[in-house]
Amino acid sequence: MIGVRGLTKRYGGVTAVTGLTFDVAPGVVTAFLGSNGAGKSTTLRMLLGLDRPTAGTARINGSHYAQLRDPLRTVGSLLDSSAPHPGRTARAHLRWLAASNRLPGRRIDEVLDTVDLTAVADRRVRGFSLGMRQRLGLAAALLGDPAVLLLDEPVNGLDAEGIRWLRTSLRRLAAEGRTVLVSSHLMSEVEQTADHVLVIDRGRLLADTPLPDFLAEHSAPGTDHRSLEDAFLALTTGAGR
């Protein structure tokens, strides 16, 4: 369960997000939609305690992130797949993460198997493709078997097989009762995965509704079906109104 109340972040004179208030419920896949620079990553960074809010609160299960004991057991996150040190092997990257949160060593093999990186686990990250790095980032997010998942653009760099795997994984993780928040700007992908959408534009929350309602609400009169892309653009640019 994620709870955001009046969340505002300013960098100098630039306001990144302002007055965000929303909850993310467990058991469904929630998509966090917005254009580049809309404030998605800033919001996720504040949820993870990497940025201090100018005002408001961002809590996970009622706690600030920094108050969580062994936080990887509660929250799994993928922010930037270029983060793992290029000189370390995939297994070593997961080993230090596991050590930092007292996770059992067998979880390393389990998540490597889950993301299909077992064969390259002892290769240095330097030689990994974007898709392999993305899989490693997902493995790191799943390492602590967390009840809450925060994934920033997880589809980036994945191949067709990887995208399908991610889609089924997210649906399964949500069905297990976890809270899943996935930011994306790839509308067609979100349309196939998400149950609920949060739309953010220029730092403000524009929508917080189930996906079917969102599509219906922003459909042009007289059409039965409209893509999420059309609905999103209609809302954020006002062009379709």
Added chain:
Amino acid sequence: MIAALHAEWVKATTLRSTWVCLAGFAVAVTGISAAVVGAIGDLQAAEPDYDAGLLAFYGLNFGHVAVIVVAVLLTAGEYGRQTVHDALVAVPRRGVFLVSKVAVGAALVLATATVTALVSAVVTQALLGPAGVGLSELARPTVAAALYPTLLAVLCMGVAMVMRDQTGALGLLVPFFFLVSPLARAGAGAAAPRGVPPRPRRPGRRPAARPPDRLLRPGHRAHRAGPVGRGGTARRLVGAAPQGRLVAPISVPTAGAHGRMAA
């Protein structure tokens, strides 16, 4: 805290650069010390104010660059990429994270430097044969040769964490410890004005700060002593003045006292 220490240990020991730097330090210190002692050790040992601790750890003047590099790689190396985000998400308490990182870095350097100092002491004194002094007489300089790289590593990790930039931190620290700091110390000694009594090298000892012209006079002892002799160019470059004690590995307090006894 134990989990954070464990994580930092895994991080430091799973990077090849850590081992390369630590091995480079050990090889440079023992190798250069042994080479210098092998080349001019017997001449130096015959000098009346021979300093056994100075010569036995001469390689520290070069090996300490490896310590600076490993300290920067372990800290600023994490900020250069977004690796630090992973670290702060895994260990959100900043104090615990930073203390663990510095503790692990210092422990790795201390372990390496202790072994290196002992090997240097044993090898160099063995090379000197009868002119060599016993390990017990080199105890204080040996301890200092193990502690100096450790404290240097802590200082460099601190600076690198503030700068958060690998290239910038190396660009600042390497020239500082290799060039600026020894030159400043040498300059401070040489610049002592005539008429003002120069500061004694060690309490109760005769002044060390000789005017530069005396150093250059042909036939002066400094010339006979070669580049690393008392007052020799290299000795001046690596810092023998008393204000250098805190950072200069080779001007270990009381090392001279043992050396004098041996000589």
